[in-house]
Amino acid sequence: MRHVVVIGGGIVGLATADELAARGDRVTVLEKEPRWAAHQTGHNSNVAHAGLYYRPGSLKARMSVAGNASMVRFAREHDVPVEVCGKLVVAVSPDELPRLRALAERAEANGVEAALISPQQAREHEPEVSCVAALRVESTAIIDFPAVCAALVRSLAARGAELRTDCAALAIRPSSTRAGVEVATPQGVVRADALVNCAGLHSDRVARLAGLRPAARILPFRGEYYELRPDRRHLVRGLIYPVPDPTLPFLGVHLTRMLDGSVHAGPNAVLALRREGYRWRDVSPRDLAEMAAFPGSWRLAMRYGRTGLDEVLRSLSRRRFAASLARLVPAVREADLVPSHAGVRAQAMLPSGALVDDFLIETAPHQVHVLNAPSPAATSALEIARHVANQLRD
Known part of the structure; x- marks a missing residue:
């Protein structure tokens, strides 16, 4: 059984760890804070995005559209509060209309259900809104992302994962006895066959600890x-x-x-x-x-x-x-x-x-580093997890 150490206990790290554990890996998750979802996941707007903004074919576009569906499904299966409420993108002046139409075209290219509507139709959804036209996007949802993390932690515990909070990665080096890595922490050295870096605000620093020289x-x-x-x-x-x-x-x-x-x-x-x-x-x-x-x-x-x-x-x-x-x-x-x-x-x-406009994921022998995962990363977390697990397998 392969042992993988995942650095970072936000939604992307926890989702990746759970995906790896589901595939049969032994997983250790390291989080430097005393709680899970302490930073980006716990401080965002809790919106599950539909995927209309992102360049067609990009990781963000593909993973946001798929992630919207998989995240809403996960929430419903695990009793996490979620509401698919849709949203309005509104043009407030005529000079914004070409950009609104371009956004509608991008939504169509990405497979997002969206429709251009009149000001009167917009006010049926939002009586107080002011606009000359609007784009109605049906699949946008609001969701409790910290509660998603709590569900992932429960799943990981049930799969036998080792979950360590208050446990920062202090140093990373190749294993001295086998292929793999050794991660020095305040709780001792973790020896693993592979490493996944989902450290968010510190992802570039963790990558440099591991010997990479990321340009970003x-x-x-x-x-x-x-x-x-x-x-x-x-x-x-x-x-x-x-x-x-x-x-x-x-x-x-x-x-x-x-x-x-x-x-x-x-x-x-x-x-x-x-x-x-x-x-x-x-x-x-x-x-x-x-x-x-x-x-x-x-x-x-x-x-x-x-x-x-x-x-x-x-x-x-x-x-x-x-x-x-x-x-x-x-x-x-x-x-x-x-x-x-x-x-x-x-x-x-x-x-x-x-x-960097798209998600950025770099690999090295026995390592995968998620180096750019801003919004819509929470929406896309389950899809990013599958992608990272495949990268580690390959």
């Missing part, structure tokens, strides 16, 4: 959320998104009704000053020095300087944040917003300053 470097972007006051939640029934700007790397702030009935607004996207920087005061000199030394950081700043400034100003101004939301739902006012949580997105960047 993780850049942390903080996404900050507000939520609507309880007496204003009636303004949003489901999910309302803007038409994304294809020249920018993120979707823009949007409105999402959660499973508990609350309505979250956001996220924006500002460069975090620490890999796990959930607040402005979270600063790491080491992380800042690494970003400053990487040429891609400066090239990215030159390319998106104005956009970055706008995001910072929106982060510091609730009025600006509310104005962005009011483009979608004019009734939203600054006083309607109360601060909510923040998340940090692990985004891989190349030395050229280009952000």
Whole structure:
């Protein structure tokens, strides 16, 4: 029986570990935090995406479309809260119509059920929305991703996996006695036949510990959320998104009704000053020095300087944040917003300053490294797991 060590206890790491265990491997999962799903999985918008945004044929497109179905199915089979509610992508001005139509064409190319609808039809779904046209996407769902992780942990325990929290990977080297790897941890050395790196915000560092020299470097972007006051939640029934700007790397702030009935607004996207920087005061000199030394950081700043400034100003101004939301739902006012949580997105960047657009998975002998798995990675986790298991087999 092969022994595989998986580094990272978010949804991708746990799903991969469960897939490997289901195939008959002995699995050890290492998570540096005292709990599972402590970072990206536990701080996102809990949306299972349909797959309409991504380049046809890309890993994101294929795995998001398949992952939406497999994740919803998994949730229902394991009594995880989930609701397939659909969403609206709205064009608020005529100049956005060509981008909305292009998005509809991309949805069709990716096999996503979506339909262009009129403003009147849009208001049947969202009475308070303002638009000149909208794209209705039926398969988008809201789901409790931390609860998915809890179900995966239960499955892994039942399969006999070794689950270690408070257990960071400190060093990785080839095995001295056989083909495979040795991982030094605070709880001793783990010897395994193979290694899978699903370390998210630290995936590039783990890859370097294992002897790889990945070209991509993780850049942390903080996404900050507000939520609507309880007496204003009636303004949003489901999910309302803007038409994304294809020249920018993120979707823009949007409105999402959660499973508990609350309505979250956001996220924006500002460069975090620490890999796990959930607040402005979270600063790491080491992380800042690494970003400053990487040429891609400066090239990215030159390319998106104005956009970055706008995001910072929106982060510091609730009025600006509310104005962005009011483009979608004019009734939203600054006083309607109360601060909510923040998340940090692990985004891989190349030395050229280009952000890696697709999932990035690299292999080495006895190793697979997931080096870029931002949204829709949670949606796609079960599909990424199958892909990684196949890579490790091959």
